[in-house]
Amino acid sequence: MRILHTSDWHLGRSFHREGMLGHQAVYVDHLLDVVEHEQVDLVVVAGDVYDRALPPVDAVRLADETFARLAASRAQVVVTSGNHDSAHRLGFGSRLIDAAGVFIRTDAATVGVPVLLEDRHGQVAVYGLPYLDPDTLREPWGLPGRSHEAALGEAMSRVRADLDGRPGARSVVLAHAFVAGGEPSESERDISVGGVSLVPTALFDGIDYTALGHLHGRHTLTDTIRYSGSPLAYSFSEARHRKGSWLVDLDATGLRAAEFVDAPVPRPLARIRGDLQVLLTDPALARHESAWIQATLTDDTRPLQAMEQLRRRFPHTLVLAFEPTAHRDSATPTAPTQGRSDHEITLDFVADLRRVPATDAEAAVLLEACDACCDDPDVDTLLTAGAG
Incomplete structure (x- = not known):
């Protein structure tokens, strides 16, 4: 049988x-x-x-x-x-x-x-x-x-x-x-x-x-x-x-x-890892250009529009993760939040995540977002005046 x-x-x-x-x-x-x-x-x-x-x-x-x-x-x-x-x-x-x-x-x-x-x-x-x-x-x-x-x-x-x-x-x-x-x-x-x-x-x-x-x-x-x-x-x-x-x-x-x-393979799978520019230019990765992609970026600074850039070379990129090569100092104490504005805390978060401070334009957008979520629309008035 x-x-x-x-x-x-x-x-x-x-x-x-x-x-x-x-x-x-x-x-x-x-x-x-x-x-x-x-x-x-x-x-x-x-x-x-x-x-x-x-x-x-x-x-x-x-x-x-x-x-x-x-x-x-x-x-x-x-x-x-x-x-x-x-x-x-x-x-x-x-x-x-x-x-x-x-x-x-x-x-x-x-x-x-x-x-x-x-x-x-x-x-x-x-x-x-x-x-x-x-x-x-x-x-x-x-x-x-x-x-x-x-x-x-x-x-x-x-x-x-x-x-x-x-x-x-x-x-x-x-x-x-x-x-x-x-x-x-x-x-x-x-x-x-x-x-x-x-x-x-x-x-x-x-x-x-x-x-x-x-x-x-x-x-x-x-x-x-x-x-x-x-x-x-x-x-x-x-x-x-x-x-x-x-x-x-x-x-x-x-x-x-x-x-x-x-069984027939509809589309191969590939996991790629490295700095964004390396992934975009490495000729050895050409074999993965038609595959479904899981990409892990190791750039110390999170690249802007990373997914859009990856999909120009790897149009079937489905998953994107960030794991900077440089290890963060786990012993660095977290900044206290008491007595600090929501805007200041948000700016610290962005700097910690991207490892570079927010630009002036980004800081202004984050301030508007904080104000929109706050019961008192004038809570960050002094910060607004200071920023001007």
Whole structure:
């Protein structure tokens, strides 16, 4: 049986206000092409189909189109819900959709009930484990502790109890969790409970293939336990990620091979750092001119109109930060504010931020702003007279 493992589509998500739905649609086209060209028998989607519990209409439309196209393809499909999904919304109508060969599993109560598939070697039992919230399941499942390990451990006990009655069956598990050995990025939502989110790989011992979702980078924890990662980058911390899906082959004895299939990259990501003039003139940075850019300026003095200048060379600059090379003297005491006007305090702030005093014109604008925010419009009259 040939399996395509994907996860964390996050349909409807944006990237620093850049709409991603068009790029997500391109990934769906790629996914269907892989199914046909690689003769995939089963597609598994390990959670976070949507980016939020109440997804936008366009995202729902794309998901509907995707599942319809997959149902019409040569492959069968097993989908689970992630921590970003609403289990009830994603799972609505799942019993009817099963008949089309798309099996959506969002109910924790059914974790021990597999989707049963056949190939020439016999039966393959596919267990879809949705995201399991320990707080929600602690009482109904009688969990020994308030942790993801306890919730997932109970789910795997139910999986193994079912497998014990299926001698010779090979097993595939989908799980949406933070499993030890993976590396998080900045774009995942924290799922820790009481500061603990990790679960050990030992929970999946004996399973022929475990398809993980939640982390956005691809990871091979063991030969049989893998994260596919998200098909698109959703933060600059993913700039060096290789995006795609795992193409997995099961033979009569279990996992035979796993190959990573690269996804199309809509636009590369780059992090650049340095003085503004260096970034604007360094020929080595030419390769990043069409990339989405996160720029960090190290100028001692904050340049004026820095974003506008950067975008003349790097038109897709999305994030700009300032980290002066010269370290500020942390021992310098903060000037007292008592007995000083709002205008004086504001001027000190500007000088501290930019490391140069405000110009006369800037000081005049700041004075007008202070007056506009003050109950007494004449509060800085003496300062105005002095400035004249």
